[in-house]
Amino acid sequence: MTAMLKLEDISHTYQTGEVETRVLEGVTLEVREGEFLAVMGPSGCGKSTLLNIVGFLDSPSSGSYVFEGEEVARYPEKRLTELRRASIGFVFQSFNLIEDLTAEENVEIGLIYRRMPGAQRRERIADALAQVGLSHRAGFLPKQLSGGQQQRVAVARALVSNPRLILADEPTGSLDSANGDAIIELLTGLNAKGTTLVMVTHSLAYAAAASRVVRMLDGRIVSETDMGL
Numbered sequence: 001m002t003a004m005l006k007l008e009d010i011s012h013t014y015q016t017g018e019v020e021t022r023v024l025e026g027v028t029l030e031v032r033e034g035e036f037l038a039v040m041g042p043s044g045c046g047k048s049t050l051l052n053i054v055g056f057l058d059s060p061s062s063g064s065y066v067f068e069g070e071e072v073a074r075y076p077e078k079r080l081t082e083l084r085r086a087s088i089g090f091v092f093q094s095f096n097l098i099e100d101l102t103a104e105e106n107v108e109i110g111l112i113y114r115r116m117p118g119a120q121r122r123e124r125i126a127d128a129l130a131q132v133g134l135s136h137r138a139g140f141l142p143k144q145l146s147g148g149q150q151q152r153v154a155v156a157r158a159l160v161s162n163p164r165l166i167l168a169d170e171p172t173g174s175l176d177s178a179n180g181d182a183i184i185e186l187l188t189g190l191n192a193k194g195t196t197l198v199m200v201t202h203s204l205a206y207a208a209a210a211s212r213v214v215r216m217l218d219g220r221i222v223s224e225t226d227m228g229l
Helices: 047-054 077-087 103-113 118-131 147-159 177-192
Strands: 003-016 019-032 036-040 062-067 088-092 165-169 196-200 212-217 220-226
Touching: 003 047, 019 047, 019 196, 019 220, 036 047, 036 177, 047 165, 047 196, 077 088, 088 147, 103 118, 103 147, 118 147, 147 165, 147 177, 165 177, 177 196
Parallel strands: 036 196, 036 212, 088 165, 165 196
Antiparallel strands: 003 019, 003 062, 212 220
């Protein structure tokens, strides 16, 4: 498999007043097209910061980031936003749904930003909700859905734009085991169809579904395991 993205000697520092906090230190990582990579480590080790940098939600303080052959570490925010909308879907632990929008309206948001015609949007939304088994809940508000169903809507929102890469930050963290299992099954199904997937997780069981696992500690990658899948 060819590389989708390469991080080389990435570091990231947060500045709070006069205090500097180094969150990432010399991270080098390659993610291959079609891969399912799990990122593990204790709280505060830099996992989410790494995912934010991969997804163009944050910029590294130093180092090189090559995404699909382009050096993007110093791109202006407008270009990063364009790349993010075109290439990446996000799934978060807290669902991040808009409470006064229905399931289908939440899924539609990214397509509106891309200025997709209405008929095409409706087709994409229907297909995405069908993929996560929620066609019958399209008109429901988040408060009318269970936690597992809300996360399914979040997955549908991530996949509706046909992203080449999905980034999932603790996608099962707010769910019971049955709903967590269902979300992992959905994500692995998307990966099986060719979508590259990077997932942050605390769960050894869910990390075992990945093709490769990297472990972080104190802002560094300290080990890598090929799961042999």
